[in-house]
Amino acid sequence: MRIAVLCSGGDAPGMNACVRAIVRAGISAGHEVIGILRGYSGLLREEFFLNEQGQPRMSLRSVSDIARRGGTILHTSRCEEFYTESGQKRAAEILRKYKIDALIPIGGDGTFHGAVALAKYWDGQIIGCPGTIDNDLLGTDYTIGFATAVHTAVDAVDKLRDTADAHERMFLVEVMGRHSGYIALYTAIAASAEIACIPETPTEVSEIIRQLHELKSRGKTSVMMIVAEGDERGGAAALQKALCENGCPFETRVLALGHLQRGGSPVPQDRLLAARLGDFAVRSILAGKTGCMAGEQRGELVLVPFEQTYAAHKPVPQELVRLLETLAS
Numbered sequence: 001m002r003i004a005v006l007c008s009g010g011d012a013p014g015m016n017a018c019v020r021a022i023v024r025a026g027i028s029a030g031h032e033v034i035g036i037l038r039g040y041s042g043l044l045r046e047e048f049f050l051n052e053q054g055q056p057r058m059s060l061r062s063v064s065d066i067a068r069r070g071g072t073i074l075h076t077s078r079c080e081e082f083y084t085e086s087g088q089k090r091a092a093e094i095l096r097k098y099k100i101d102a103l104i105p106i107g108g109d110g111t112f113h114g115a116v117a118l119a120k121y122w123d124g125q126i127i128g129c130p131g132t133i134d135n136d137l138l139g140t141d142y143t144i145g146f147a148t149a150v151h152t153a154v155d156a157v158d159k160l161r162d163t164a165d166a167h168e169r170m171f172l173v174e175v176m177g178r179h180s181g182y183i184a185l186y187t188a189i190a191a192s193a194e195i196a197c198i199p200e201t202p203t204e205v206s207e208i209i210r211q212l213h214e215l216k217s218r219g220k221t222s223v224m225m226i227v228a229e230g231d232e233r234g235g236a237a238a239l240q241k242a243l244c245e246n247g248c249p250f251e252t253r254v255l256a257l258g259h260l261q262r263g264g265s266p267v268p269q270d271r272l273l274a275a276r277l278g279d280f281a282v283r284s285i286l287a288g289k290t291g292c293m294a295g296e297q298r299g300e301l302v303l304v305p306f307e308q309t310y311a312a313h314k315p316v317p318q319e320l321v322r323l324l325e326t327l328a329s
């Protein structure tokens with residue numbers, strides 16, 4: 001078989017480990033692996049990864065020593081043309097032209113929407129791997145990149161706590177998560193923050209002010225508030241303004257961690273998840289499967305139809321929301 005792999009949407013640490021697993025699993029089983037560069041844009045422009053001999057196919061050595069590196073050697077992109085029927089049809093023609101039998105897109109919900117659209121015009125097999133720091137896909141407990149993004153954010157918040165303590169200030173730290181509070185909630189608990197503002201729970205300025213007064217009365221001298229960029233009140237800067245206008249009892253500072261969270265060497269948890277899911281995606285293709293994401297639930301590898309991965313908002317665990325409230329006292 002000729003199996004193609006691409007990375008699409010926001011990059012996530014661990015994408016390289018996933019590409020490596022796909023290449024090694026595919027070649028070991030006697031198949032050819034084609035690396036498509038720059039996601040769906042690269043597919044439409046017929047851009048392929050060239051191996052050491054300059055041929056448009058990946059070799060065992062093409063993926064040497066990449067599992068520990070952030071970013072993706074295949075590069076990634078967002079592609080306007082792929083939203084259109086004509087773009088999807090042209091992509092299908094290109095896949096037929098290069099006699100590709102199966103495609104493994106690594107990305108988030110947008111990438112999987114694209115895969116479903118492509119399947120209308122192409123009868124090759126498609127098995128996706130969940131690569132996004134947001135952890136916003138249903139059907140897998142964690143996505144590749146989430147653990148590393150949380151690790152990076154916790155490291156940053158730990159450092160900010162030092163200066164917050166020294167000056168007796170409050171920091172509003174904005175973390176990524178376009179529509180999801182996963183990174184914010186996990187970061188808040190792991191970094192012993194006092195408050196998390198996430199899209200899944202109401203963010204009420206008066207309630208936060210009340211909480212801050214209570215914390216102060218209990219002797220708290222510094223406060224860390226983690227704000228998901230997708231929170232309904234806007235980001236950390238908007239929230240800071242609202243808090244200051246409503247009598248915030250602490251001096252405040254704001255930091256948006258931004259794309260910092262997308263970079264860096266993936267933590268072992270992400271490397272392991274990426275390796276397992278990449279290998280499983282190849283094995284699923286060889287078993288004749290299609291139209292699904294390779295995911296992991298409670299340690300078991302599972303296949304989940306693409307449509308189910310984005311059918312609803314992935315809820316954050318209520319137990320963790322409660323835990324944060326209990327611990328921030």
Ligand SMILES: Nc1ncnc2c1ncn2[C@@H]1O[C@H](COP(=O)(O)OP(=O)(O)O)[C@@H](O)[C@H]1O
Nearest residue numbers: 009010078079082083107108109110111113114
């Ligand atoms: N509804 C859709 N139909 C077709 N292609 C889509 C659709 N949604 C997203 N895509 C393609 O997938 C790419 C990546 O999606 P995006 O939402 O940016 O990232 P992610 O996959 O990380 O969620 C988009 O740039 C576009 O090319």
Ligand SMILES: O=P(O)(O)OC[C@H]1O[C@](O)(COP(=O)(O)O)[C@@H](O)[C@@H]1O
Nearest residue numbers: 009010108131132133134176177178
């Ligand atoms: O690369 P950009 O365009 O700045 O995108 C930022 C967005 O990408 C993410 O980092 C990851 O989102 P996706 O993986 O779903 O693309 C979001 O948390 C963030 O809102």
